[in-house]
Amino acid sequence: MSLSHSRSHLLQQKAEAIFPGGVNSPVRAFRSVGGEPPFLTHAEGAWLYDEDGNRYLDFFGSWGPMILGHAFPPVVEAIREAAGRSASFGASTAAEAELAALVQQCFPSVEKLRFVSSGTEACMTAIRLARGFTGRNFIIKFEGCYHGHSDCLLVKAGSGVATLGIPGSAGVPPETVMYTLALPFNDLEAVRAAFAAHPDQIACIILEPVVGNAGTIPPAPGYLEGLREITREHGSLLIIDEVMTGFRVTLGGAQRLYNVQPDLTTLGKIIGGGLPCGAFGGRADVMNCLAPLGPVYQAGTLSGNPLAMAAGIAMLNHLIVNEQTIYPQLERATAQIAEGVAAIARERNIPLTTNRVGSMFTWFFTSQPVTDFASASTSDTAAFGRFHRAMLDQGVWLPPSQFEAAFVSTAHTAEDVAFTLNAAHTALSA
């Protein structure tokens, strides 16, 4: 059985004439799994609908934001209502402080914050701020971690970059990344060595506390605490990038799950309820270095956009009020799916390593434990590609790269779990 994609195919051809690769963000092009991406018309709850009338159970959730499923009525209503009052002012509104208060309720480490329009902007600015605050140039990031596509962070940056087999990116002058130290994840010794080699020169460590952009990789016990200790000892800032994990692995992100207090946090994805929104925040003394109070410049025409604020407020209010039911339910459904498919693979002697934290997970096509980018890279990406195509043909849309986390939403039902396991039975016998 094969689904028809004739309308999507025509649209893809048109798109390729005008967009490089036919897309406006590279991993959407399905290059690493093969085949052409279906063009979507709408989505509701956990289901995506395409131009050819096919439907797919969604396990990528717009790359993270859709934790409540698509077209969640309170979010839709909030956007509609805000749009009627104007899509943008470029001046302050009460909604910004309202969303900020909800963010602070979830992230007590955020004493002050600023809204931006993407995770890229949040991370780029957090780095500038850390450098401005400490007066130091070097930064540490980890192999396989993605913090958006700003120049100095585009080194060993996981997902899209790994998928395309480009080590960094063309167009980034070596001088721009000469202060970026990219170290293996889950290796405290490498971090200690870097601090020893660059005494009083390292402004910050930035990391994904649970890596999502190399596929899901949890931190080893004691790893985050170790980073906190080392940065404190050296007067360096710890930036936890919770763009993916924030409001996802717990309401208060990975910093709550692992009980570690960063100096700065970056947020995105869920925070805007599906609209373009990001934020960075943390210690007040650090945040007060930002213009207009301090010398670190940052600005944005659409920052704190009223539609994004309205969507974010509706989203976070729902998550906060229903926290006690939502997160255990996500945990249960995701465990059933992730471990259910792992069991099918075991029955068939297919080497598969399943990593999961809350409602984010990855099936790595390798027999090795995956604890860093090097071990993730042992995956058989061709086997993942075949699995991806076979699942899509059964109506299950997984993230189109071995090196991306899959997400479950509150809209995924017990029936959807059964549907997925059934599809995997077929896909893994192909």
Ligand SMILES: *Cc1c(COP(=O)(O)O)cnc(C)c1O
């Ligand atoms: C998605 C992501 C970003 C970049 O966010 P954009 O909104 O795509 O710019 C940064 N960091 C992490 C951890 C992400 O998952």
